[in-house]
Amino acid sequence: xxVRSTAFIRTTLAVCGFGLIACQSGDDGTVDxxxxxxxTDQAAAGAGKRAARVDRDDLPELCLRPGSDAVRDLFCGxxxxxxxxxxxxxxxxxxxxxxxDLGPVDQLPMVAFYEDFPALALVLLNTSTALSGRLVSxxxxxxxxxxxxxxxxxxxxxxxxxxLSRDREDSYLNFYLVTFEQACNASAAGCSPGDLYTPxxxxxxxxxxxxxxxxxxxxxxxxxxxHQRGLEHPIMLMRELDGPWTHFFMPxxxxxxxxxxxxxxxxxxxxxxAKGDEPYGNIPWAAIRATVGFTLQSVVERPQxxxxxxxxxxxxxxxxxxxxxxxxxxxxxxTWYREFENFRRGEHLALPYFDPFPSDRDKLAExxxxxxRFRGGEISADELPDLGDVYxxxxxxxxxxGFQTEPGATPAQTLVQACGSCHNDVLxxxxxxxxxxxxxxxxxxxxxxxxxxxxxxxxxxxxxMPPRESRQLDANALEPLVGYLRDARLSADEGALxxxxxxxxxxxPLNQPSDL
Ligand code: HEC
Ligand code: HEC
Numbered sequence: 001x002x003v004r005s006t007a008f009i010r011t012t013l014a015v016c017g018f019g020l021i022a023c024q025s026g027d028d029g030t031v032d033x034x035x036x037x038x039x040t041d042q043a044a045a046g047a048g049k050r051a052a053r054v055d056r057d058d059l060p061e062l063c064l065r066p067g068s069d070a071v072r073d074l075f076c077g078x079x080x081x082x083x084x085x086x087x088x089x090x091x092x093x094x095x096x097x098x099x100x101d102l103g104p105v106d107q108l109p110m111v112a113f114y115e116d117f118p119a120l121a122l123v124l125l126n127t128s129t130a131l132s133g134r135l136v137s138x139x140x141x142x143x144x145x146x147x148x149x150x151x152x153x154x155x156x157x158x159x160x161x162x163x164l165s166r167d168r169e170d171s172y173l174n175f176y177l178v179t180f181e182q183a184c185n186a187s188a189a190g191c192s193p194g195d196l197y198t199p200x201x202x203x204x205x206x207x208x209x210x211x212x213x214x215x216x217x218x219x220x221x222x223x224x225x226x227h228q229r230g231l232e233h234p235i236m237l238m239r240e241l242d243g244p245w246t247h248f249f250m251p252x253x254x255x256x257x258x259x260x261x262x263x264x265x266x267x268x269x270x271x272x273x274a275k276g277d278e279p280y281g282n283i284p285w286a287a288i289r290a291t292v293g294f295t296l297q298s299v300v301e302r303p304q305x306x307x308x309x310x311x312x313x314x315x316x317x318x319x320x321x322x323x324x325x326x327x328x329x330x331x332x333x334x335t336w337y338r339e340f341e342n343f344r345r346g347e348h349l350a351l352p353y354f355d356p357f358p359s360d361r362d363k364l365a366e367x368x369x370x371x372x373r374f375r376g377g378e379i380s381a382d383e384l385p386d387l388g389d390v391y392x393x394x395x396x397x398x399x400x401x402g403f404q405t406e407p408g409a410t411p412a413q414t415l416v417q418a419c420g421s422c423h424n425d426v427l428x429x430x431x432x433x434x435x436x437x438x439x440x441x442x443x444x445x446x447x448x449x450x451x452x453x454x455x456x457x458x459x460x461x462x463x464x465m466p467p468r469e470s471r472q473l474d475a476n477a478l479e480p481l482v483g484y485l486r487d488a489r490l491s492a493d494e495g496a497l498x499x500x501x502x503x504x505x506x507x508x509p510l511n512q513p514s515d516l
Contacts, residue, residue, distance in 0.1 A: 062212035069165035070149030085203040124249040175223040194381030220467030230507030245293025252289035260326040262357035274368040346501025348508035411484035426505025439502035
């Protein structure tokens, strides 16, 4: 056990030591999701549940489906809710932090939350494999706000809010996507980084739309493709299930001593350097600097379908030897690369990246400076550059973070990496998405031609494959892939790779929890 792990254990003990709820089960049954009801009565889902009975022209489609939770209460009432900002949405769902909730921030700040938990709690991630993961970074973290009525995931850079809420009748989770527009959507120039990556994105919403997972099932935003892959019901996900919560912000307190690489403390400090005490998602800085991955860990279901073993990865990257201490440079983590290999074979989704702080330091420094000037009033929001461009440009690194296919991959490997997560046998076979499969041997000429047409579409065109926010093709992969789809002459090995990957569908069968 390295120095780092000890420090984290101390943190955990400090949290639990206050007799806080996160270490035990809740008394009302909503918190302790470990005690998820047995999935025995399969007919219960849907049966006996009621849909909204409301006479409203603008009733969202989801209100016509059975279900009962806080999100439906808000959107399926007799009148459309007036929601003009993130704050409106949060306050109607009980997801607002009050300064008074925070307590004395100069003493172990995270404690304030745990005393209140489960009223409200929060974690922040600086790198994410979730829906808008490619926009998530140190400067633009993914905020997950947990409360009894609902859980919200939000990051700037995109006009969307992810919500989930536990159904009162069958106690499974319901998934929702809120999409909003701002005045810039109607302007000739469209929305600039300044509209999307600053506090602007959180207010002056001109319209709000809500959809549920049923409505989203044949889109790139399909929640089930990740939250329900190979499972009967969707669950909350957490890849970094146990400490050291590699990509989570950590409480801004003393650094773990002698840590050879960046930690969540560095991430929180890098964030502060650029953003200062500017609130994010209406979360005050005092709360941002107090978060810890442990909070999420204490509410997600176990076992999880796919887990990133942060301490194994750390210990392999930084083998500690007596006398010499840590190496000067990190070594390759065998565990991580073995799992990347599993992903390349189509066995499971890609795991979070091994590096806790993968921002390109020069880009980060530049964007930090620009954002400071913006906050100081020296430049306007409209002059801001793309704040999402903070990762290194090296294609292999980007492939390992999860943003593109590997440079030098064969067309068959490219198909697995770029298309295999969605076009396989495990996901819903009743929708048009299932007409394309990475097992090309099943496809006729017309289907292959359609695939060529889809990948050749301009990036911004509707229908472009892979979808815009998914892993993209390497710059040199398009031409060989088109040629491959045109010839469709597969070697025996390629045929076997694609068939197996289509069947397994990245659902992780070797590690499939039997009791889920
Ligand atoms: C590409 C896979 C993927 C898709 C698609 C996806 N999620 Fe997630 N989601 C994740 C992962 C992985 C996490 C775990 C936290 C993280 O890494 O950011 C997560 C976390 C969340 C969380 C935070 C609470 C939790 O589960 O830990 C919410 C809320 C959430 N997702 C909602 C949604 C909704 C709503 C949709 C559909 C509109 C959706 N997600 C689609 C992968 C996905
Ligand atoms: C994140 C999930 C996702 C990924 C990754 C993805 N697709 Fe799709 N694809 C979809 C969805 C959803 C549809 C259905 C909606 C539509 O037609 O756009 C679809 C539709 C298609 C269709 C049309 C099927 C039909 O007959 O109507 C083709 C062809 C296709 N995809 C090819 C690809 C190829 C090739 C790749 C990889 C380069 C890829 N897709 C990657 C989600 C994905």
